[in-house]
Amino acid sequence: MKRKQADWQKKLVSYVHQKGGRITRQRLEVAQALMEEKGHMGVGALSDVIKKRFPSIGKATLYRTMKLLCDAGIAKACEFGEGFLRYEALHPEEHHDHLICTSCGKIVEFEEKAIEALQEAVAKRFKFEIVSHRLDIFGLCDKCRKLKNKNDTPKE
Template identity: 45%
Template sequence: MKRAKKKIFADFIAQRGLKTTKQRDIILDSFLSSDRHLSIEDLYLKLRAKHPNIGYATVYRTLKLFAEAGLAREMQFGDGQTRYEHVGEGEHHDHLVCTRCGHIEEFENETIEKLQDEVANSRGFLIERHRLELYGLCSGCRK
């Protein structure tokens, strides 16, 4: 899957007339290997130790390119910080967001999906996309 996403990005870059760079490759590898919702700063700090030549602006611009290429989705969780998550073909999930520590947990629930479809259908509404975010306290913060 990682190889396919790298190909998608390489094709996207070529179509845009941009160059494939070592820095973009490193950023893509790091982004794809993460299982978290990363902010620009999160990814920059993750990269900085091994790759001090990669600047914050490069990480910012590259994450924007990932989103344009359809490899990443920009997410806002009410704290003023944009985070990026992987986009998988046909994949859908929702989020639990801790308002105290900022922990974000993905979940899938077929019952919720079915209920949303039923509500939309009963009103003659066609859902094109949706997001469900539940805000509260994670189990760690509740203790």
């Protein structure tokens, strides 16, 4: 789901001004690119997308801007065991969790009301107020599991 442009722009402008910074064209272009992309992007993939719009942008600027977007609550950094961060746009009206294949890196987003309800019940039982949470489940996707099972089958 794409966040309305006005929403994230207002949030970014407010956050940057509150911190005494400036809104630059580069920051807006990076944020726009992230908002338009679906899924989880590393800085390398984001660089490929943004260089089409803004060829002179450097990776240091991308890293700083991604940190800014995360701090502003517009994006979220995700570590999926690959040795680098991936980023995704945050949409206040939705929440999802992840299934991550440890073989091919496939990421499946899912929503499960029963899991959310259980988390709420556990928090309530311990008198704990949930501010945010993240659930990443690591394993093998169907394709990789079948390939592994095929390779593990003894040959006659």
